[in-house]
Amino acid sequence: MMQSRVIVTCAITGNQTTPEMTPHLPITPAEIAEACLGAAEAGAAAVHIHVRDPQTGRPSMELDYYRDVMDRIRARDKDLIINLTTGPGGRFVPGADDPKVAGPGTTLMRPEDRVVHIARLKPDIATLDLNTMNSGKQVVINTPDNVRRMAAVINKAGVKPEIELFDSGDIALCNDLVRDGTLKGPLLCSVVMGVKYGFQPAPETVLYARGLLPPGTVWTAFGTGRMAFPMVAQSFLAGGHVRVGLEDAVYLSKDVLAESNAAMVEKACGIVEALGGQIATARQARDLLALPVHEKTMV
Template identity: 50%
Template sequence: MADSKASGGPAAGATSGTTSGKRPVIVTCALTGGGDTVGKNPAVPVTPEQIATSALDAAKAGAAIVHIHVRDPATGKPSTDLALYRETVERIRAVDTDVIVNLTTGAGARFIPSDADPKVGAPGSTLASPEARVRHVEALRPEICTLDITTMNFGEFVFVNTPAHLRVMGRAVAAAGVLPELECFDSGNVRLALRLIEEGVLHEPAMFQLCLGVPWGAPATPEAMMFMRDMLPKGAFWTGFGIGPAQFPMVAQAVLLGGHVRVGLEDNLHIEKGVLAPSNVALVEKAVRILRALDTEPANPAQARHILGLPRKPV
């Protein structure tokens, strides 16, 4: 399954900055997420200091991109507090590292219909305006932010990202000079992303993330990954990942199909069956071992910036 239609971007096969001649594969580490995982694994970072430290450690282990959510330090619950995002990003940028910062815009999309009136959200709903969902991106100007191109049943709630809201968010992100990572959870999401590109809301070359195994999206299988990859524009940059026990099999599959990879405690709490991951570092290190076993190399941040067409580290 090593054929690659969407080859990973304009410079996906580049070996700039290497002496080995092996393909550099970008590793993204999704550090903490917004799920109910605090308490299930003590390694999940919660405070800005913990998240930033985990990001820097993951970068040393081979991650070129760190994907960031923030949490309420007192409760561990997901948060959208701009001050928490600011502290986390500033702690990372204060260190002499070239790691690429990727902020989520997924918060504010959860809807749970109430029993009394389904039009009204039950406790746990977080629906927010598209403007509110990108305010931290506009304020902090990370190199990358996610843009979830989906409305879907997401476990027991609905994850809501309407085309109209995506247009508002996409234009705001573009105006901020930030590269959107287009998260696609099923094949129809890819179709919508391509439509938004046709409309000029999103620009090419685009960055796609194939998110597999999330209930109830596309399964984490080789067939699903290949099918969604084959829908992408020729030469598109793409990353693929699977959640839970599918995390590392999908690392190998994405590499074989010419893509890039993502791991981290947001997606998977275990380093192997029945064994909790001691850190994000351990997950990155295992992904790096898989990359090298497949005769590729983890891209360093400078190579990742070249592949993605990003500027050098902000000053």
């Protein structure tokens, strides 16, 4: 069924995109907040946010950076939907001499430590990754019990989880979490396509994944790299919402770097509108997702 309004989410900076890939990557809290506001002006109703160390540009989980970004956004736009990641903290690198001992690059930590910023800052949405999978030379680990522990914190904070699905087994886990009451419907889900050892981006993948989702799920399918914009069209045509941003890709077209997240949002909106869709405002998206409206800015 074609949706009446399409929610555009912009993934601003991510964990894997590096400054070496593009000079346009937002790094500081001020740059990330400005990128969020620019994406909103271009048509995004929601922004998905990671933060980085302003000095090194490396991914960070520092609470104060998240707080700074949120304060800057809310001071100027109380409607924009803020979606904070909980993905960092789930990577394990086997040691070269003893694979059961963590090697350099391991970030694995207690599940509760990955959601401290959610409990403290209470964004509109928090992502909840269900994948345990190979990722390059690393392994991402999200065991069912750890996911339940993170979900408990998110639920207690009154924050809506966005369930991140990287392969069909993740959807099987999602359905189990609905059955045992860990997740309450209607769900909000993202189908992630293009990670090497997960769902591969194709029309068949979108339809297959859609068919496995719990009834009534509001969902987005998105692609990484060169498949970012083709998947905008595929997700919309299959009845989903859309996501783009410098977290997922750095090119606007072949050999043309996107100069901003806003430019990517503008192109995505153009694709949806060319196919007959209507872009949801942030207020309309809040209604679609049953999110509260902020009457006051953060202090």
